[in-house]
Amino acid sequence: xSDVILETRDLTKHYGGVHALQGANFTLRRGEHVxxxxxxxxxxxxxxxxxxxxxxxxxxxxxxxxxxxxFENPMDARNAGIETVFQTLALADQLDVPDNxxxxxxxxxxxxxxxxxxxxxAMRERTLDALQKTGVKIPNIRGTIxxxxxxxxxxxxxxxxxxxxxxxxxxxxxxxxxxxxxxxQVENIIRNLKEAGEPLILISHNMRQVMDLCDRIVxxxxxxxxxxxxxxxxxxxxxxxxxxxxxxxxxxxxxx
Numbered sequence: 001x002s003d004v005i006l007e008t009r010d011l012t013k014h015y016g017g018v019h020a021l022q023g024a025n026f027t028l029r030r031g032e033h034v035x036x037x038x039x040x041x042x043x044x045x046x047x048x049x050x051x052x053x054x055x056x057x058x059x060x061x062x063x064x065x066x067x068x069x070x071f072e073n074p075m076d077a078r079n080a081g082i083e084t085v086f087q088t089l090a091l092a093d094q095l096d097v098p099d100n101x102x103x104x105x106x107x108x109x110x111x112x113x114x115x116x117x118x119x120x121x122a123m124r125e126r127t128l129d130a131l132q133k134t135g136v137k138i139p140n141i142r143g144t145i146x147x148x149x150x151x152x153x154x155x156x157x158x159x160x161x162x163x164x165x166x167x168x169x170x171x172x173x174x175x176x177x178x179x180x181x182x183x184x185q186v187e188n189i190i191r192n193l194k195e196a197g198e199p200l201i202l203i204s205h206n207m208r209q210v211m212d213l214c215d216r217i218v219x220x221x222x223x224x225x226x227x228x229x230x231x232x233x234x235x236x237x238x239x240x241x242x243x244x245x246x247x248x249x250x251x252x253x254x255x256x
Contacts, residue, residue, distance in 0.1 A: 003029045005199050011060035013046050020046040022223045033200040035210040038220035044203050052077040052084050081167030085157045085174050093146035098127040101160045130163040135185045151182045162189050170201045207236045226252050
């Protein structure tokens with residue numbers, strides 16, 4: 001079995017005449033944690049939207065768990081084993097915490113012909129277990145998401161991701177709106193994923209976080225990959241030089 005869990009070949013996305021993503025060749029191995037960095041508009045989130053089926057690629061291939069895939073929507077990607085925390089969180093504001101954690105994966109108590117009775121008790125218990133495991137503190141899990149703070153909402157989205165064992169976890173700026181304590185909780189979740197051998201893609205502007213948590217750093221600039229760096233072979237100043245365009249790795253120079 002190959003140790004590659006995700007590979008993209010020439011992954012490209014055009015919006016009319018705008019080339020938001022161009023020729024992205026990317027590889028992620030099992031158990032590896034890779035950071036994606038770049039300035040605003042560099043193509044980072046566009047790259048993730050193609051992988052997770054939020055948008056349809058203009059061209060290119062995506063190979064996941066050894067098979068070519070074409071996800072029509074995020075639910076397809078989730079069913080295949082990709083859990084994602086988007087910047088927009090993708091939470092249902094009118095629902096409570098258990099309903100959000102199990103949205104699309106509700107636990108069924110029993111079926112009556114075409115009707116299903118949901119097991120709310122089991123979902124609440126598993127929600128409490130998930131929050132305890134991840135260190136996320138929500139005073140009232142029966143309260144609706146719309147009544148929660150931005151930090152609490154972000155932690156619910158991350159707890160949902162950590163609740164279900166996945167083949168790949170993707171986090172897009174998961175701590176951007178969080179305080180110090182909540183950020184530490186999220187970083188502990190990421191470390192737990194590493195200990196469990198679950199691969200991760202982390203989009204982040206936080207250099208300290210990236211250097212602490214990731215094995216490798218892939219830098220995007222102007223819609224293209226311009227660097228692929230081993231953490232132990234680089235530092236913050238070096239990464240910034242690639243982000244700003246002061247440096248480009250030779251193998252990517254012709255594409256820039």
